[in-house]
Amino acid sequence: MPxxxxxxxxxxxxxxxxxxxxxxxxxxxxxxxxxxxxxxxxCFARALEQSKLDLDNVAIVSGIGCTGRVAGYLHLDSFHTTxxxxxxxxxxxxxxxxxxxxxxxxxxxxLFAIGGNHFxxxxxxxxxxxxxxxxxxxxxxTGGQVAPTTPVTAKGTTYPYGSYDPPFNLPxxxxxxxxxxxxxxxxxxxxxxxxxxxEAINTRGxxxxxxxxxxxxxxxxxxxxxxxxxxxxxxxENSEIRNGADTKEVGMDxxxxxxxxxxxxxxxxxxxxLMNEHLTNVFGDQFTPYEG
Amino acid sequence: xKKVRGTVIIKDDSCKGCAFCVEFCPTDALHLSDRxxxxxxxxxxxxxxxxxxxxxxxxxxxxxxAIHGYIIKKVA
Amino acid sequence: MNADKKxxxxxxxxxxxxxxxxxxxxxxxxxxxxxxxITPSTEVVERIAARFPLVGGIFVQMEDEIAxxxxxxxxxxxxxxxxxxxxxxxxxLMMEHIGxxxxxxxxxxxxxxxxxxxxxxxPTLPAQADMMQARxxxxxxxxxxxxxxxxxxxxFDLTIRAFNLAEEYRVPVLVMMDExxxxxxxxxxxxxxxxxxxxxxxxxxxxxxxxxxxxxNGSMVxxxxxxxxxxxxxxxxxxxxxxxxxxMSPVVHNKMLRRLVDKVLLNEEKIRHIEEDQVEGADVVVVxxxxxxxxxxxxxxxxxxxxxxxxxxxxxxxxxxxxxxxxELAKKVSxxxxxxxxxxxxxxxxxxxxxxxxxxxLVSHAGGAVHSPEEIYDEIKGVLGHx
Numbered sequence: 086m087p088x089x090x091x092x093x094x095x096x097x098x099x100x101x102x103x104x105x106x107x108x109x110x111x112x113x114x115x116x117x118x119x120x121x122x123x124x125x126x127x128c129f130a131r132a133l134e135q136s137k138l139d140l141d142n143v144a145i146v147s148g149i150g151c152t153g154r155v156a157g158y159l160h161l162d163s164f165h166t167t168x169x170x171x172x173x174x175x176x177x178x179x180x181x182x183x184x185x186x187x188x189x190x191x192x193x194x195x196l197f198a199i200g201g202n203h204f205x206x207x208x209x210x211x212x213x214x215x216x217x218x219x220x221x222x223x224x225x226x227t228g229g230q231v232a233p234t235t236p237v238t239a240k241g242t243t244y245p246y247g248s249y250d251p252p253f254n255l256p257x258x259x260x261x262x263x264x265x266x267x268x269x270x271x272x273x274x275x276x277x278x279x280x281x282x283x284e285a286i287n288t289r290g291x292x293x294x295x296x297x298x299x300x301x302x303x304x305x306x307x308x309x310x311x312x313x314x315x316x317x318x319x320x321x322e323n324s325e326i327r328n329g330a331d332t333k334e335v336g337m338d339x340x341x342x343x344x345x346x347x348x349x350x351x352x353x354x355x356x357x358x359l360m361n362e363h364l365t366n367v368f369g370d371q372f373t374p375y376e377g
Numbered sequence: 378x379k380k381v382r383g384t385v386i387i388k389d390d391s392c393k394g395c396a397f398c399v400e401f402c403p404t405d406a407l408h409l410s411d412r413x414x415x416x417x418x419x420x421x422x423x424x425x426x427x428x429x430x431x432x433x434x435x436x437x438x439x440x441x442x443a444i445h446g447y448i449i450k451k452v453a
Numbered sequence: 454m455n456a457d458k459k460x461x462x463x464x465x466x467x468x469x470x471x472x473x474x475x476x477x478x479x480x481x482x483x484x485x486x487x488x489x490x491i492t493p494s495t496e497v498v499e500r501i502a503a504r505f506p507l508v509g510g511i512f513v514q515m516e517d518e519i520a521x522x523x524x525x526x527x528x529x530x531x532x533x534x535x536x537x538x539x540x541x542x543x544x545x546l547m548m549e550h551i552g553x554x555x556x557x558x559x560x561x562x563x564x565x566x567x568x569x570x571x572x573x574x575x576p577t578l579p580a581q582a583d584m585m586q587a588r589x590x591x592x593x594x595x596x597x598x599x600x601x602x603x604x605x606x607x608x609f610d611l612t613i614r615a616f617n618l619a620e621e622y623r624v625p626v627l628v629m630m631d632e633x634x635x636x637x638x639x640x641x642x643x644x645x646x647x648x649x650x651x652x653x654x655x656x657x658x659x660x661x662x663x664x665x666x667x668x669x670n671g672s673m674v675x676x677x678x679x680x681x682x683x684x685x686x687x688x689x690x691x692x693x694x695x696x697x698x699x700x701m702s703p704v705v706h707n708k709m710l711r712r713l714v715d716k717v718l719l720n721e722e723k724i725r726h727i728e729e730d731q732v733e734g735a736d737v738v739v740v741x742x743x744x745x746x747x748x749x750x751x752x753x754x755x756x757x758x759x760x761x762x763x764x765x766x767x768x769x770x771x772x773x774x775x776x777x778x779x780x781e782l783a784k785k786v787s788x789x790x791x792x793x794x795x796x797x798x799x800x801x802x803x804x805x806x807x808x809x810x811x812x813x814x815l816v817s818h819a820g821g822a823v824h825s826p827e828e829i830y831d832e833i834k835g836v837l838g839h840x
Contacts, residue, residue, distance in 0.1 A: 099386055101436060101445040108687070111698060116440060118393035118418065123440025131437065141683040146527075157687055157699060162680040164530065165689035165699075166523060167553050173487075173520035177527025177535070178680060180511050181485050185531065185681050206516040273401075275437040313395050313440075356513075364506045373459075373509040375484070 106130040106140075108160050115154060119313020121272035121298030122152055125219050126159070128275055128296075129190070132282035143186045146175040148200060151225040151300075152192035152218075169199030172207045175214050183357055183377050186286060187214035193234040194224045197253055201233070208262035208291045210356040215285045215292045218255065221300035229303030236339035240307050254336035259293040260349050266292035267332065267349035271320035272299065274345060281347065290355050297343060310340070383431015383448045385423055391443035394418030398435035398444050404428040407435065456480045456613075456649035460508040466641045470608040470634040471496035473641045474564055475504065477612025478536055480649050483562070484510045485528035485535035487521040492576045493632040494540040494566035501538075518543035522550035526559045530688065532679035534616055534654075536562035540632075541570055544583055545590070551625050552591030553690050555713060558667070558675065560619035560654065564612070564628045566635040567794075569820040579632035580820030581743055582795035587627045588772050594710055596717035598724060599627040599772035601743040605639045611769070617652035618724065622716055623674050629771065631794065633744040633823060661685065666697035667709070673716035717773050726769035727778065731757075735764030737833055738782065739790045740803050742768040744823055749792060752829035763833055771799060779806035788836040792816035792829045812836060 103126070116122050133140065140161060147156035149168035156163035166174045171189045179187045189196075196204055196218050207214065223241055224230040231241035231248045234255065238247045259267045266288040268281040278296055285292035299305060299316035310316060320343060327335075328346040335344040354362070364372045385398075385407070392414055399407045399421050406428035412420045421444065423429055429446060436445030461480045468476075475497050478486070486505070488498035502512045511528075515521040518539050525535035539547060544565045554561055567583050569575025583590075587599045598618050602611045608630060615626040657664050657676035661684045669675045678684045691699040692706045700706075717724070728746075730753070732738055737756075741749045746767040756763045764786070768775065779802075783789070788811055791800040796817045804813035814836045818824050 101386070101388075101442055102433075103436070103442050103445075107442065108698075112442065113391055114441070118441075119395040119397075120440055123442065124397070124438055127437045127439065127442070141685070142681050144680045157689060160685050162685055163687045164527075164680075165687070165691065166526075167549055167690055170519065170523040170550070173515060173524045174527040176513070176515075176520075177485065177487060177524030177529075178531045179527075180513060180524075181528035181531035181533045181535070182679075182681055202516050203520055206520070272438075275434070279437070314397060314400055317397060317400065360511075368506055372506055375509050375511045 102134070103127050103130045106133065106160055107158055111158055114158055116151060117302045119299060119301035120151070121221070121313065122155065122219050124272045124275060125217070125278065125296050125298060126155060128278040129217065129282055131279045132286065136283050136286055138186055138286070142184060143188065144178060145188045145190055146171040146178070147189070148191040148195035149226070150192040150195045151221070152190065153195055155190045169195055170203065171195070172200060172203040172216065176207055176212050179212055179214055180357065181377070188286065189214060189216045191218065192225070193218055193220040193222065193255070194232040197255065198233045205258070205262040208259060208264045208293070211263055211265065211290045211353050213290055213355045213357065215282070215294070217282065218293070218295045219298045220255065220295050221298045221304060223300050223304040225300050225303055229307055236337055238339045239304070252337070254332065255295045256335050256348050257332040260332040263291065263353065264293045264349060265290035265351050265353050268347040269295040269297070269335065270345050271297040271324055271343060273317050273320035273324065277345070284347070290353055380451070381430045381448055382450050383429045383446050384426060385429060385435060385444055385446040387421060388443045389414045389420055391441045392418050392420050393441050394420070395440060396421065397438040397440065401438050402435055403432060404430055454651045454653045456646040456651050457482065458646040461646040461649065462643050463645050464643060466643060467638060468605060468641050469496065469636050469638045470602065470605040470630055471566065471636065472500050473605040473608040474612045474628065474630065475500040476643060477609040478562070478616070479504060479508055479510070480643070481613040481616035482534050482651050483536055483616060484533045485525060486510065486512045486537065487515045487524035487535070488512070488538050489515055489518045489521050489543060491518070491540045491543040493568055493635050494538045494564065496635070497538040497564060497566070518546040519550070522547035522563070523553065525561050526550065526554055526557070529559050529561050530680050536564065538564040538566070540566045541568045541574060541576065542572065544586065548590040551597065552593060552595060554625035555591065555595035555597060556690055557688050558623035558713070559625070560623050562612070562615045562619055562626050562628065564630060567629060567631040575821050577632065578821040579744060579823065580794045581631055581745065582798065582820055584629065584771060584795065584798045587629055594714060596714045597625050597627055597772060598622065598717065598770065599629050600726065600770050601629045601768065602634055603743050603746045603767065604634065605637060605641045608634060609641050609643065613649060613651070617650065620652045620654050621674070622720065623677070624717060629743065631744050665695045667693065668695045669712065673712060673719070721773040721775065722777070724770055724773060725775050725778065727775060728767040728769060730765040732764035732766060732782065734762060735786055736762040737788045737790060737836060738764040738766060738786050739792065739829065739833065740766055740768065741792055742771055742799065745792050745794060748824045748826055749829055751826040752833060755826070755830050756833045759834070761833060768799070774802045776806050779803055780808065783807040783810040786811050788812040788814060790814050790816060790829065790832045790836055792818070792824050794818050794820045794823065
């Protein structure tokens with residue numbers, strides 16, 4: 086097996102390394118058997134560990150829904166906010182304390198339906214934060230309703246005969262809104278996800294990682310796609326790694342090919358940089374920069 | 378090249394039987410056992426300890442933080 | 454604590470209520486404002502945007518009022534004092550986050566410069582029709598504090614008080630201005646910074662291992678921490694236990710909810726702020742608040758010339774409602790007259806507290822202008838059959 090796989094995990098301890106980042110007193114978590122959210126949490130924990138960040142300075146913000154519960158399980162300063170509003174909460178927190186590393190961790194319905202407006206504006210402003218979207222293509226917590234990511238023809242309880250509501254292509258949306266880092270992987274690609282999260286949190290500016298993840302209870306069952314493992318195998322067999330792909334071309338069809346990879350990596354000044362530079366130009370010595 | 382030996386630890390109570398660990402173990406060292414936990418989930422186990430390299434991929438996949446692997450020794 | 458000398462514009466100014474409220478926020482130590490333009494409150498954030506680069510604050514114009522009302526709470530949990538400002542439809546959009554601030558005990562200030570509604574209503578004209586919304590607008594049981602200025606000077610003074618109350622009780626505090634007060638230009642005296650009392654946040658001194666987020670240690674208000682201080686807190690809008698962890702239990706909910714409500718209601722007398730005028734021995738007492746109180750003055754003066762024993766009380770704190778005060782007063786007077794720029798809101802609180810001991814008469818007005826003094830005078834005369 087490749088050496089990179091063995092090297093980093095040489096932790097000869099009986100304790101699962103993810104546990105140091107979890108609130109173990111809150112386990113077991115609420116997620117269903119075969120749900121991929123927990124898998125993404127492993128990747129996130131590993132990425133944080135490898136990033137060597139001071140974890141006391143990492144704040145995690147979630148909205149509402151299954152993935153919205155991630156904040157509550159992580160042993161970090163964690164904020165479980167209102168439905169769709171994790172990003173503006175994080176915007177306020179980041180602007181008020183620039184020393185904090187802000188990670189928004191939420192689901193596709195939360196971030197892109199009710200929270201869609203905030204996503205595009207935070208990307209436009211280039212607020213320095215990482216947004217991790219666990220995209221299970223459906224509303225899980227409320228019981229399997231169609232999301233703005235549900236592929237056309239897939240069934241949800243609110244489109245019982247199959248959806249005809251065109252979904253977002255999330256990487257394209259992030260790219261065109263101004264995100265400086267955009268990647269998509271699936272929960273099958275655990276090492277790529279880990280690497281992408283590490284890269285995203287080390288990127289200054291608005292970074293976005295989409296992780297396609299199984300929802301066996303609501304998405305797979307209603308659409309007769311088997312269980313979580315069947316979805317994982319679908320990801321394995323139907324994902325095509327295409328780093329640098331034009332995000333316009335990475336939209337998803339029902340059970341079709343999934344284009345994964347790192348699509349965007351670019352530099353833009355952050356909102357704070359723009360603000361401080363501009364106001365320094367305008368006011369010179371009179372400018373009193375926010376001290377944080 | 379060094380040969381690596383590893384093992385896994387499984388928390389029976391946490392497992393929800395998704396079998397991600399078994400399916401994606403790169404050396405096919407795991408299988409689903411005949412044991413079930415108190416909630417009725419079928420538990421994985423190390424089928425062939427010789428095969429486990431302690432790579433820890435099972436732990437990275439496990440959505441329930443129920444299994445993790447680690448290296449116990451390296452033999453030349 | 455006193456206000457920051459560099460930030461406070463000590464001196465006499467001729468400014469409107471919106472601008473005065475901005476200066477009040479700066480004097481109170483507000484360092485973060487998020488807002489979205491909406492008439493007639495926009496001038497508050499415009500002045501904030503102009504002033505903050507010179508006093509070390511951050512203003513961000515958010516994409517909507519929903520974002521504004523939660524961005525400020527992110528800033529508060531980063532350790533800062535923060536507020537948002539809005540009117541009319543924007544206030545409706547902020548309701549969910551007033552509830553979030555209430556359940557998470559996030560100290561923050563909302564300024565609502567009231568205009569006519571519902572919906573887009575009368576964007577440029579006054580009303581006092583959001584008073585019940587201020588109290589009840591978010592779903593569920595909770596308490597907030599609402600204070601109502603009637604002049605630009607009070608927009609300055611009471612915005613400072615709003616920040617102080619927010620810190621003291623860890624509640625959202627609403628400054629319920631109206632279009633008239635917001636756009637009225639008068640003399641505003643801004644005191645020396647060291648004459649301005651500012652309440653700073655009470656951060657815990659306990660080490661991370663011992664600190665429990667919502668443990669009140671016998672008081673009603675838990676101590677705060679901020680993100681990045683090593684406490685690894687969890688904050689949620691779900692019902693939560695003392696650790697801040699979600700707890701879907703009627704027992705935990707009951708305990709949490711009753712404390713959220715009690716910390717405000719049981720301190721009502723401390724929060725109470727009422728201006729009294731010739732209440733002693735009065736037959737009729739006019740109960741007013743905000744801009745309407747200024748129209749009451751000529752009406753009361755005229756009635757007094759007619760020989761009617763009329764008193765006037767102005768509610769500066771409207772929420773929590775001064776129940777015991779009105780209850781006691783109702784035993785001494787024959788009638789209350791309640792003019793307000795709506796079709797009846799606070800009058801029903803007065804009537805409830807009067808409990809049949811005094812007649813309660815509304816002087817309603819649909820908004821868009823203020824009452825004429827005559828309308829109020831007529832009710833003062835009519836309520837006891839003086840007419």
